[in-house]
Amino acid sequence: MSDFDGNFIEMTSYWAPPSSPSPRTILAMLEQTDNGMNPISEIFPQTNIPRDHDTDQSGQRSGLRERLAARIGFSLPTLDTINMSPLDAFFRSSTVPNSPVVAISPGFSPSALLQSPNMASDSSQIIPPSPATNYGPPEMVETSGEDNARTMVFNNDLPYQPYNVDLPPLEVFDDIPTEESFYIPSYEPDVDPIGTPLVASFESELGDDAHIDIISIEDSESENENKDEDDEDYQYDYEDDDQDVYLDEEEEEDEDNVASDDDAQPSSPKRRRFDQASNNIGATRTSKTQRVILQMETDEDNPNDGYRWRKYGQKVVKGNPNPRSYYKCTNSECKVKKHVERGADNNKLVVTTYDGIHNHPSPPARRSNSGSRNRSAGTTMPQNQIDRTSRLARDPPPPARTPVEMRPFSSMAPQVNLSHVYMTGLSKLPNIPVYQNPGFMYRNDEPMMNVMPDGADVYGGIMHRLFVKFGVDI
DNA sequence: CGCTTTTGACCAGCGC
DNA sequence: GCGCTGGTCAAAAGCG
Numbered sequence: 001m002s003d004f005d006g007n008f009i010e011m012t013s014y015w016a017p018p019s020s021p022s023p024r025t026i027l028a029m030l031e032q033t034d035n036g037m038n039p040i041s042e043i044f045p046q047t048n049i050p051r052d053h054d055t056d057q058s059g060q061r062s063g064l065r066e067r068l069a070a071r072i073g074f075s076l077p078t079l080d081t082i083n084m085s086p087l088d089a090f091f092r093s094s095t096v097p098n099s100p101v102v103a104i105s106p107g108f109s110p111s112a113l114l115q116s117p118n119m120a121s122d123s124s125q126i127i128p129p130s131p132a133t134n135y136g137p138p139e140m141v142e143t144s145g146e147d148n149a150r151t152m153v154f155n156n157d158l159p160y161q162p163y164n165v166d167l168p169p170l171e172v173f174d175d176i177p178t179e180e181s182f183y184i185p186s187y188e189p190d191v192d193p194i195g196t197p198l199v200a201s202f203e204s205e206l207g208d209d210a211h212i213d214i215i216s217i218e219d220s221e222s223e224n225e226n227k228d229e230d231d232e233d234y235q236y237d238y239e240d241d242d243q244d245v246y247l248d249e250e251e252e253e254d255e256d257n258v259a260s261d262d263d264a265q266p267s268s269p270k271r272r273r274f275d276q277a278s279n280n281i282g283a284t285r286t287s288k289t290q291r292v293i294l295q296m297e298t299d300e301d302n303p304n305d306g307y308r309w310r311k312y313g314q315k316v317v318k319g320n321p322n323p324r325s326y327y328k329c330t331n332s333e334c335k336v337k338k339h340v341e342r343g344a345d346n347n348k349l350v351v352t353t354y355d356g357i358h359n360h361p362s363p364p365a366r367r368s369n370s371g372s373r374n375r376s377a378g379t380t381m382p383q384n385q386i387d388r389t390s391r392l393a394r395d396p397p398p399p400a401r402t403p404v405e406m407r408p409f410s411s412m413a414p415q416v417n418l419s420h421v422y423m424t425g426l427s428k429l430p431n432i433p434v435y436q437n438p439g440f441m442y443r444n445d446e447p448m449m450n451v452m453p454d455g456a457d458v459y460g461g462i463m464h465r466l467f468v469k470f471g472v473d474i
Numbered sequence: 475c476g477c478t479t480t481t482g483a484c485c486a487g488c489g490c
Numbered sequence: 491g492c493g494c495t496g497g498t499c500a501a502a503a504g505c506g
Contacts, residue, residue, distance in 0.1 A: 311479055313498060326497070330477095339497085 292354040295343070302327070302340050303350060306362035309338065320344040331360050 296303060302325065309327035316323045324341040336356035343349030 310477085312500090314480075315496070315498095317496065318494090324496085325479095337497095 294352045294354070296350055296352075297346075297348045298350050299348065300350070301325070301342070303352070305352070307331075307336070307358060308363050317341070322347065329356075329358065331358075331363070334359055 302309070308330040310330045311325055311327050313326035314323050315326070320341060321344065322342040324339050326339045327337060329336040334356075336354065336358050338352055338354045340350060340352045343351060
């Protein structure tokens with residue numbers, strides 16, 4: 001499979017969710033990369049089209065937002081992205097409220113996005129480093145419908161240069177977000193350009209072993225009981241205290257200064273108790289593992305994410321006429337589960353929730369030959385569905401590259417083929433080492449793109465900072 | 475034949 | 491205690 005031959009790219013022009021090209025178009029664009037032609041702008045040809053999101057799609061978005069808000073426990077503010085320069089934000093080290101640029105957070109395991117063999121070595125885009133810290137209220141990203149929204153598209157063909165930039169003040173590391181967001185627009189050609197909100201979110205619950213995700217490979221399955229409801233000190237009680245690197249007392253004070261109202265900050269690590277209670281409405285969720293919610297627009301009922309899954313249940317849940325499908329990783333040693341459902345208000349929006357951490361690499365794709373099964377590399381699916389699956393989704397994960405392949409398979413990261421991921425978001429995130437090179441392009445009305453570090457850079461930066469601050473040497 | 479999905483039943487947590 | 495709900499189980503059916 002052809003990779004984007006570019007680098008981690010930030011699209012600095014104002015961006016509006018484009019109408020997405022067909023898989024064929026994408027593949028054609030990808031194949032052009034060998035000519036040194038960055039395909040991004042051609043994949044996203046309508047990047048400058050403003051969107052009137054306050055018209056007929058508002059109902060859809062609000063419905064989704066309300067659902068997410070109900071699920072997570074707080075309302076979702078609208079992101080104001082106008083007049084905000086992503087680059088400015090990116091290289092700003094201090095507070096940038098409502099930064100639209102997605103970042104890796106220490107709370108949300110970087111490995112979830114960077115250590116994934118698929119995501120890191122595929123043509124994938126990765127969650128980029130954070131440009132900014134945000135001390136605002138807990139955020140879910142709600143940006144896709146915004147005019148002038150910005151997006152970042154990434155690739156990771158840059159060499160591993162994790163330490164070639166100045167580290168930001170470590171204080172920002174204290175502010176641990178638990179939610180990330182990015183957009184995965186449909187690559188289907190018939191997407192309404194003013195269509196559905198491309199709201200995506202990560203929810204890292206920072207559960208009992210969430211922090212381990214950054215540091216080591218451990219069985220993510222923890223059947224811990226909920227922490228004592230009466231325990232008001234909000235101390236983390238990770239099982240593996242040796243690697244409890246998130247907060248110390250001082251940091252907690254800082255955190256409390258920022259977030260005086262606990263209930264208003266469900267995304268905070270300190271909201272873990274809240275999350276556990278509120279995020280499972282009537283559910284029986286005993287496994288307090290890290291959870292990631294991924295939303296993307298696609299016609300596939302279960303987009304390939306690089307792993308193989310076995311469906312073990314389906315249920316219609318309250319508030320959504322579309323059934324929710326439950327999957328387990330087919331690896332017998334792996335306890336990761338996920339469930340997939342379509343948006344109640346937007347049938348093109350597929351919401352995938354991952355629970356757990358894969359303790360194995362993604363399996364090789366099942367090759368389809370004449371007369372044999374033709375299954376996707378990931379979740380098995382009916383033939384008719386496979387036939388609708390893009391080639392991108394069927395392609396096997398490419399060989400992992402150093403240093404990616406040396407990383408633990410610690411991620412429950414959704415290993416979606418993020419061939420054309422739009423990322424944006426709000427976050428309270430640390431600055432992570434980045435560097436710039438002049439590899440931008442500006443062609444016609446297409447976004448100017450600035451080369452940004454790849455996943456290895458970001459990962460290395462995080463590791464370095466862990467080492468600097470906590471002495472954790474991976 | 476092997477593996478998958480389907481689907482109704484069952485289980486367990488939560489709120490009232 | 492009861493009902494609601496999300497999550498899981500497991501037998502049957504489907505598919506190549």
